[in-house]
Amino acid sequence: MWRYTLKRLLQGLVTVWFIATATFFAMHNVPGDPLSGERASTPEIRANLEARYGLDQPLSTQYVIYLENFIKGDFGISYTQRNRQVNDIIREHFPVSATLGILAVMFAALGGVLFGALTALYRNRLPDTIIMFMVILGISVPSFVFAALGQLMLVNINDWLGFSIMPVAGWGTVSHMIMPALVLGMGTMAYLTRLMRSSMLEIINSDYVRTAKAKGLPPERIFAKHQLRNAIMPVITVLGPAIAAITTGGFVVELVFAIPGLGRYFVQAVQQLDYTVIMGTTVFYGAFLVFMVILVDLLYGWIDPRVRLQ
Amino acid sequence: MRSPINSNEGFNRSASRQLALYAIGAVLAFILLMLGLNFAASLTSTSTGGVAGAVDVENNEITAYLRQDPPELSTMGAADSVSGIVLGHVMEGLLRYDEYGQIVAGLAERWEIEGDTATFWIRDNARWSNGEPITAHDFEFAWKNTLAPATASQYAFILYSIKNAAAANNGDVPVDEVGVRALDDKTLEVTLEQPIAYFQKMVAFYTFSPVNEAFFESTNGRFGAEAESLLYSGPFMMTSWVHGASLRIEKNPYYWDQSRVKLDAINFAYVTDDTNTLLNLFKDGRIVQVDLTAEMLEGAMQQRWVLNRFMDGSVFFIDFNHREGRVTANKNLRKALVLAQDNNELVNSVIKLPGYLPAKSIFPVWMQGAERTLHEEYPPPEAPLNIALAKEYLEKAKQELGLAQIPPIVLLADTSPVATISSQYYQETFKKNLGLDIVIDQQIFRQRLAKMETGEFDIVLAGWGPDYNDPLTFGDYYASWNLNNRGHYRNERLDELVRIGQNSLDTEERMAAFGEIQQILFDESVLIGNYERGYVYATDPRVKGIIRRVIGAETDYTNAYIDVEAQ
Numbered sequence: 024m025w026r027y028t029l030k031r032l033l034q035g036l037v038t039v040w041f042i043a044t045a046t047f048f049a050m051h052n053v054p055g056d057p058l059s060g061e062r063a064s065t066p067e068i069r070a071n072l073e074a075r076y077g078l079d080q081p082l083s084t085q086y087v088i089y090l091e092n093f094i095k096g097d098f099g100i101s102y103t104q105r106n107r108q109v110n111d112i113i114r115e116h117f118p119v120s121a122t123l124g125i126l127a128v129m130f131a132a133l134g135g136v137l138f139g140a141l142t143a144l145y146r147n148r149l150p151d152t153i154i155m156f157m158v159i160l161g162i163s164v165p166s167f168v169f170a171a172l173g174q175l176m177l178v179n180i181n182d183w184l185g186f187s188i189m190p191v192a193g194w195g196t197v198s199h200m201i202m203p204a205l206v207l208g209m210g211t212m213a214y215l216t217r218l219m220r221s222s223m224l225e226i227i228n229s230d231y232v233r234t235a236k237a238k239g240l241p242p243e244r245i246f247a248k249h250q251l252r253n254a255i256m257p258v259i260t261v262l263g264p265a266i267a268a269i270t271t272g273g274f275v276v277e278l279v280f281a282i283p284g285l286g287r288y289f290v291q292a293v294q295q296l297d298y299t300v301i302m303g304t305t306v307f308y309g310a311f312l313v314f315m316v317i318l319v320d321l322l323y324g325w326i327d328p329r330v331r332l333q
Numbered sequence: 334m335r336s337p338i339n340s341n342e343g344f345n346r347s348a349s350r351q352l353a354l355y356a357i358g359a360v361l362a363f364i365l366l367m368l369g370l371n372f373a374a375s376l377t378s379t380s381t382g383g384v385a386g387a388v389d390v391e392n393n394e395i396t397a398y399l400r401q402d403p404p405e406l407s408t409m410g411a412a413d414s415v416s417g418i419v420l421g422h423v424m425e426g427l428l429r430y431d432e433y434g435q436i437v438a439g440l441a442e443r444w445e446i447e448g449d450t451a452t453f454w455i456r457d458n459a460r461w462s463n464g465e466p467i468t469a470h471d472f473e474f475a476w477k478n479t480l481a482p483a484t485a486s487q488y489a490f491i492l493y494s495i496k497n498a499a500a501a502n503n504g505d506v507p508v509d510e511v512g513v514r515a516l517d518d519k520t521l522e523v524t525l526e527q528p529i530a531y532f533q534k535m536v537a538f539y540t541f542s543p544v545n546e547a548f549f550e551s552t553n554g555r556f557g558a559e560a561e562s563l564l565y566s567g568p569f570m571m572t573s574w575v576h577g578a579s580l581r582i583e584k585n586p587y588y589w590d591q592s593r594v595k596l597d598a599i600n601f602a603y604v605t606d607d608t609n610t611l612l613n614l615f616k617d618g619r620i621v622q623v624d625l626t627a628e629m630l631e632g633a634m635q636q637r638w639v640l641n642r643f644m645d646g647s648v649f650f651i652d653f654n655h656r657e658g659r660v661t662a663n664k665n666l667r668k669a670l671v672l673a674q675d676n677n678e679l680v681n682s683v684i685k686l687p688g689y690l691p692a693k694s695i696f697p698v699w700m701q702g703a704e705r706t707l708h709e710e711y712p713p714p715e716a717p718l719n720i721a722l723a724k725e726y727l728e729k730a731k732q733e734l735g736l737a738q739i740p741p742i743v744l745l746a747d748t749s750p751v752a753t754i755s756s757q758y759y760q761e762t763f764k765k766n767l768g769l770d771i772v773i774d775q776q777i778f779r780q781r782l783a784k785m786e787t788g789e790f791d792i793v794l795a796g797w798g799p800d801y802n803d804p805l806t807f808g809d810y811y812a813s814w815n816l817n818n819r820g821h822y823r824n825e826r827l828d829e830l831v832r833i834g835q836n837s838l839d840t841e842e843r844m845a846a847f848g849e850i851q852q853i854l855f856d857e858s859v860l861i862g863n864y865e866r867g868y869v870y871a872t873d874p875r876v877k878g879i880i881r882r883v884i885g886a887e888t889d890y891t892n893a894y895i896d897v898e899a900q
Contacts, residue, residue, distance in 0.1 A: 054776075055783030060412060060487060061798075063786075063816035067503035071485040105405045106558035107576070115576055129366055133359040137352065144348050171609055178613045191617045192610050193603050194578050197367045246348040251355075281398075281605035281614075283577030291401075296779045 028321060035313045042309035043302070047089060050301055051082055057102035057296045076102065076298075089302070098303035103295045109303035112288055117307070119194065120277070120284035124270030126200055127208035131269075132262060134212045136255060139219020143254075146224065154216065161213025169206045170279040177202060192281040203280040207273050211265050215258055222254040229253075263319030267312045387621045388875045388895055393596055395621045395876055395893065398603040398611060402577045407557030408542040409479040412487045414887050417539060421886020422582055422599070424542045425567040427453045427472070427521070428533055430885045432892060434802060436533055440467060440543070440566060440589070441521075446532060449496075451523040460587035461545060462565035469515030471543035477501075477508045478549070479540060488540045491800060494532060496524040530838050531803040537885065538801060542566060568594045568891050577604055595878075595894035621873040622888070627685045630869065638871040642688045645868065646883030647798035648697050648807065651759070651861035652820045654791050660739055661791045666730035667858035670792070671716055672723035673766040674759065680864050683758045684751055688867025694851050695797070695807050697865050699883060703844045707804055711848030714855040720766045727767055741770040745790035747781045752794050755863060759792075785819040793820070794863065802884045804847040805834045811850075811859060827853050 058064070058072045073079040077088060092099060098109035138158075142151045177191045189198050226232060227250065235245045274286030285304060292300035387396050403416040408424055411417065427441035438444070441453040459467040476495070479486045480502045493499045496512030512524030525532060535541070544556075545564050552562045560574040568590070569582040580601040584594050603614060608626050615623035625633055625640075633640060651670075653661040660666055676691040690698060694713035702710040731739065742763070746756040753775065760771040776784060785793055797817070799806040809815055812831040813823045830853075833846040854860060872879060877896045880889040 053780065055779035055781075057779070059779055059782045059786070061782070061796075062412070062487070062490075063819070064487060065490065065503075065816060067482075068485070068487065068489055071482045071502075071504075072487070075483070075485040103404050104402070105410055106407065106555055112576075126366065129363070133363065137356055137359060140348075140352055140355075144352070174610065174613050178616050181617050187617065191613045191619065192605065193614075193619075201367075242348060243351050246351050251351075278605060279607055279610050281603045281607070281610055283402075283575070283604065287577065294777055296777075 024324070027324065031317045031320060035310075035317050038313050039306065039310045043090075043093060043306045044086075046302060046305045047086055048082075050296070050298060051085075053296065055296055057298055076100075093302075093306070098306075099299040101292075101300050102297045103292075103300070109299050112300065113285065113303060113307050116283055116285040116288055119282060120270050120273060120286055123200060123204055123207060123273060123276075123282065123284060124266060126204035127269050127273075128211065128262065128266050129208075130204055131208035131211035131215055131265070132258065134208070135215025136219050136251075136258060138212075138216040139258075140223060140251060140254070142216065142220045143223030143227065155220075158213040158216050161209050162217075165275075166206060166210060167275045167279060169209050170203070170276050173202050173206045174279060192279070194280075194282045199280075199282075203273075203276050203282060207269060207276045211269060215261070215265075218261065219254060219258055222257050223250060226250050226253050260319065260323060263315045263322070264312075267315035271308045271312065386618050387615075387873050390875075390895055390897060392598065393895060394598040394600060395596060395873075395890065395895065396600040396602050396619060397622060397888075397890065398605065398614065398620050399580065399601045400604075400606040402604055403580070405557065406563060406571075407544075408539045409475060409484060409544060410486050410488070410557075411539060418886045418888055419571070419580065419582070419601075420539045420542070421567075421889055422569045422891055423563075423565045423567045423571055423585075424539055425588075426536060426539065426541045426543070427455070428537045430537050430802070430882065432880050432889075434882060434884065436537060439537070444533070449525040449528050451525065451532060451536075453521045453523070455519045455521065456589055457519065458589045459566070460589070461548075462570040462585050462587055464587055465545070465564075466518070467543055467545075467566055468518040469521040470518070471545050472521050472541075473513050473515045474546040474549070475542060475544035476513050477511050478544065480511055481508050486540075491535060491538055491540050494525055494529050494535065496526050498526075527836060528838055529835065530840065530843060531801060531805065534801045534803055569599065572598075579604070593891065595892070596890065599890050615871060615873075618873075621876045622870055622879060624868045624870045625687065627687060630687050633871055639874050640869055640871055641881075642867055642869045643881040644688070644690070644697065644699055644883065645798070645866050645881075645887060646697060646699065647796055647866050648692050648695060649794065649796040649863040649866065650692055650695065651863060652785075652793050652795040653822075653859065654788055654793070654820050655822045656788045656820075659788075659791055660730075660734060660736075660742065663730050663734055664858060665726045665733060666739065669723045669726035669730060669767060670763065670769075671858045671861050672719045672726065674762050674861060675718040676861070676863055679755060679758055683754055684864065686751070686867075687869035690865045690867060692862030692865050694862060695810060695854060695860060696804055696847065696851060697799075697807070700799075700804050700807070701802065702804070702847075703840045707844065707847060710844060711851060713851055716855070723767060727769075739769055741772045742791040743772050743774055743789075745774045745776065745781055745784055745793040747778045747794070748775050755794055782819075788819075788821070795819075796866075799884060804844070805831075808834050808847045808850050811854065822859055824853060824857065 058069060058078070064072065077085060101107045101109055101112065138154050142154045145151045174191050177189055181187050181191070189202060193199050232245060232249055235249050271286065273284060274290045276282070277284040277287045288300060289304040289308065292304060399415055399418065401415050403419050404413055405411045405416050406419060408420060411420060425439045427439055427444065428436050429439040431437045440455055440459040442456045444451065444453045455467065455469055461467055476492055478484055480489050480492055480498050482502060482504045489502045497506055497510045500506045501508045501511045514522050516522050543566055548564050549556050555562050557563050560571040563571065565571065565585055568585055568588045570585040571580065572583045573581045581598060583598040584596065588594065603620065605611065608624065611620065611623045612629055614620045653667055655662050680689050680691045693715065696707050698706065698708050700707045704710070731737065744756050744759060746752040756773045756775070760773055763769045763771050774790065784790055797807060797810055809831045811818050811822045811824070811827055813828050827850055830846040830850050834843050837843050870881070875896055876893055878893040880892060881887065882889060
């Protein structure tokens with residue numbers, strides 16, 4: 024088990040190094056640079072700026088310096104927000120994205136299991152048809168549409184009630200989080216519902232459920248102990264990657280709801296060619312994803328010994 | 334004995350009961366989670382204005398938004414309009430623009446500009462937000478530090494009219510030799526490279542604000558990074574800044590002109606540039622003002638909102654590549670392109686955004702001339718759509734270039750929605766009217782600039798905004814030495830006229846020079862005017878006195894007040 028863990032961790036490190044290197048060279052090969060602005064700088068002002076950020080060095084030297092700082096855990100100073108450390112940006116804004124992401128995943132998991140179980144119980148009947156229709160909507164409609172609609176709905180509800188039941192955008196209290204988390208979790212919830220449904224149906228026809236029925240167990244006991252518990256396993260497996268994907272993929276929702284999450288900085292940095300922020304956020308997100316995948320693998324190996332033995 | 338179907342129904346019923354229990358459990362778990370998160374949120378955010386309404390009569394506060402987190406709040410490095418909005422409230426320099434756009438005394442109670450020397454006398458009651466007096470030394474330090482090569486300020490060039498400023502910024506002379514000196518605590522003497530007519534207009538720009546040296550040193554290189562790492566000289570001071578989330582400014586008790594400030598605080602509680610989100614916030618009564626897009630206009634009129642419009646001052650135009658070997662270096666081809674399009678159509682039928690005006694010249698319509706606006710004194714020459722004439726010029730161009738067919742013309746543009754539809758309009762129009770093929774090359778903003786720099790384009794959708802309230806800020810765009818003239822247009826007569834604009838102290842002579850520049854640009858078909866950018870915006874009827882302006886803080890709440898009677 025320890026060997027397996029160590030091997031996975033080393034693989035993860037190589038992956039992160041590869042992400043960092045590939046991003047570094049890809050970014051520097053894009054035409055333009057973070058120092059250019061609408062107002063052209065004189066060669067002297069430009070030289071001052073390049074010296075300040077070390078862009079006057081050859082690319083290979085920059086790469087070495089970058090790797091050294093990266094190992095020390097220092098991502099440098101942002102180009103567009105000139106007094107801010109990239110580390111500060113990640114430290115201040117990742118918790119926001121993570122809070123929103125975790126809430127969205129909780130919502131998705133609870134809803135997914137509930138609706139998945141319902142559709143399996145009422146297979147091919149009205150509740151099943153309605154829910155599966157919603158699921159297809161949830162999977163195919165992009166989150167910015169849900170975000171816009173959700174926000175509009177809140178405006179109308181507030182207007183109709185005459186007082187504010189929930190703020191339409193912003194960040195700070197729990198009431199700010201509910202709508203964005205619902206919107207952000209929608210796609211995952213739809214996916215989990217489908218997963219739950221198929222795994223429930225598989226189990227309803229399984230031998231041990233039939234045995235349980237045959238030996239006269241009360242139905243609620245069969246449902247809770249045998250069906251639900253077994254069917255929920257695949258759902259738990261996909262939760263790890265889902266948390267990573269939701270936490271890193273929420274930038275549209277963050278933009279629409281004016282949430283100060285890291286996703287916005289990530290996207291803005293690419294648009295602005297803000298080298299240090301691009302590097303910092305990409306490596307951070309990359310490492311986070313890799314870590315979550317490793318964690319799930321290890322947990323899975325722990326739950327299911329067959330995986331470990333292979 | 335149950336039939337199998339009945340048994341299944343019974344099973345479903347009890348399973349549903351289970352599910353209902355499970356759902357209740359889920360909801361309870363959710364509520365618990367919420368409480369936990371509420372606690373977590375209080376750790377990651379200190380925003381208090383988030384749930385307040387747009388107008389708080391009791392505390393005499395209003396709530397507004399920012400398009401993005403201010404990138405730089407050190408006046409020595411700031412170079413963008415969002416930072417400009419915040420700085421316009423919390424910082425004041427020697428002079429400032431009043432609500433009519435005229436220069437008035439700021440921290441200087443009087444000033445004298447004679448020849449190449451400008452002297453400013455600072456008010457006795459000018460104080461920093463910590464109560465310490467603002468002295469002439471603070472200005473000397475700020476300006477010299479902006480010019481120091483190590484500061485690497487992008488806006489250092491705006492100080493270049495001061496003696497030795499450019500040389501110091503290039504590292505040729507020490508910053509001590511820059512012509513700005515505190516004669517005593519309250520008197521600042523500035524020596525200019527040469528007498529200039531518009532120096533006082535530039536002094537109102539935020540780069541000319543004071544910075545206290547002792548305080549600057551005490552921040553250890555983090556000057557301007559947080560609300561606490563700045564001292565404020567303006568009517569407001571920043572009391573909280575949660576990056577990317579909110580920013581709060583409160584009345585500065587040490588500001589010299591307390592009568593000007595009527596609000597106790599302004600919350601910039603939302604940071605987003607999503608137009609629909611902002612509209613929703615306005616509808617929900619969360620923010621005092623919102624910009625409207627074309628689709629929103631009808632709804633806004635039905636709601637009987639208070640609507641106003643304003644021009645943000647920038648002019649957008651097609652710039653040609655005049656480098657050798659480019660077909661657009663040919664004057665007749667440029668003339669053909671100018672005559673084959675109609676920017677009225679572009680603005681009114683394609684862009685359709687309220688507040689936009691067709692650009693008639695590089696000088697915008699609001700620009701002041703000697704007595705009236707420059708456009709009134711020197712009406713811009715116009716070339717209305719004339720396809721037949723355009724085709725004649727195109728034939729001449731083909732002969733001169735020795736080409737049977739003009740090769741596809743590369744149109745460089747960035748990725749904004751307006752740039753996208755504008756480039757499509759020109760592609761369609763030039764194809765239809767002249768049979769020319771246009772290849773659209775869309776790049777993100779910085780890549781567009783990089784390609785303009787290296788000349789990888791034939792025509793480009795470019796734009797320019799003013800730095801100070803003088804026609805020169807537009808007039809020198811095509812000067813041969815101007816680095817922003819990325820199409821490399823060269824004209825000796827135009828260079829001479831720009832020199833007159835820079836050096837002459839005679840307003841009439843200067844305006845005549847700008848009038849002639851406008852004529853040359855027309856005769857030589859140096860640009861195709863697209864539009865002057867404008868906005869239509871809605872304001873909460875309870876708030877009065879908000880100013881939108883071209884120069885300085887684009888949105889200015891300094892004079893705003895809550896009208897309790899209005900509904």
